[in-house]
Amino acid sequence: MLKFVFTKTARYPGLEVEHYQIMRNLRTLLVNFKYRGFLMTLLGLAATICGKAKIPFLQEYRFNKQNLRESGLDTDGIVEPAMMDIPDEFRASACRYEAASDYEFRHVLERLHIDYSAYHFVDYGSGKGAILASAARYPFKSVTGIEISGALHQTATQNIAEMKRRDMIRASSLTSVHSDAASYSLPAAPHVIYVYNSFGPEVLQEVLDRISEDLCNVTEPVYFLYNNPMHHNVLEERPDFHRMSKSFGGKWLIFVRPGNSDEFRKAG
Structure with missing residues (x-):
């Protein structure tokens, strides 16, 4: 866990540059609060946690799903x-x-x-x-x-x-x-x-x-x-x-x- 917090890693080795994931996640959270609002950000976090736990709950609120609903455009995949x-x-x-x-x-x-x-x-x-x-x-x-x-x-x-x-x-x-x-x-x-x-x-x-x-x-x-x-x-x-x-x-x-x-x- 300490290695994850204090060293550069890539979430998808070979496809992603090494970076400080904890810093990225914290900044991403703040940016989501800024543009998405408090409630939708919390719902998105809850949906992410449920998804990782393989619990089929709140998945329509995952951040990528929210993005698609907001834009109404075909950009997924x-x-x-x-x-x-x-x-x-x-x-x-x-x-x-x-x-x-x-x-x-x-x-x-x-x-x-x-x-x-x-x-x-x-x-x-x-x-x-x-x-x-x-x-x-x-x-x-x-x-x-x-x-x-x-x-x-x-x-x-x-x-x-x-x-x-x-x-x-x-x-x-x-x-x-x-x-x-x-x-x-x-x-x-x-x-x-x-x-x-x-x-x-x-x-x-x-x-x-x-x-x-x-x-x-x-x-x-x-x-x-x-x-x-x-x-x-x-x-x-x-x-x-x-x-x-x-x-x-x-x-x-x-x-x-x-x-x-x-x-x-x-x-x-």
Whole structure:
């Protein structure tokens, strides 16, 4: 038990970066209270405990079930790379699809303290669009997902249509693009970049090179939100990006390319 509390571990070795799980769990609890409220958080905790004890009680209140009811979108499930319809040359670097936590993302994003209307948002490896839906809550200039799987991209497109139908979008535009990450060109403007361990280090390096090339003349800060940062060393070895903070016990790392103005706030 003490090893679990005081050392870095991975809940799913090989699929998850080592981090301080106790810190992640405590921060996640606080974030759930912040966005979900006291009652629904307690019900979610009770449902989790019942599930681990194999007691079929309150399971409709599990946090992922609450998320699906709140969004009304098709973002659930896990899709392994072997089941994805992607070109063979990208399969070795692909990682599985699994929706990220809406509340973790919103907490990290809001800690940047930026003017969303001055920024574009891009999610590399956007899957079914769970984080696109979260980012679209904010008045970004645009929210764009890049997804190499045609099936996942199609689901994201359907989710975007549903969000438009229900008037859930505050961003000026919201779209999913069927493309490999390194081929996508960014407009020369301030960006918030998001990656949920979508690919291996070689592709990540290519993506970062493309970001640096496309945004070389942008003077404002460029932010890189890295969820489950399995290949964080790729970013840490680059002179143009600097690590701002760790979140959720190191389950998230936030980097920034300061730009010429050097005006950015540190996220906690």
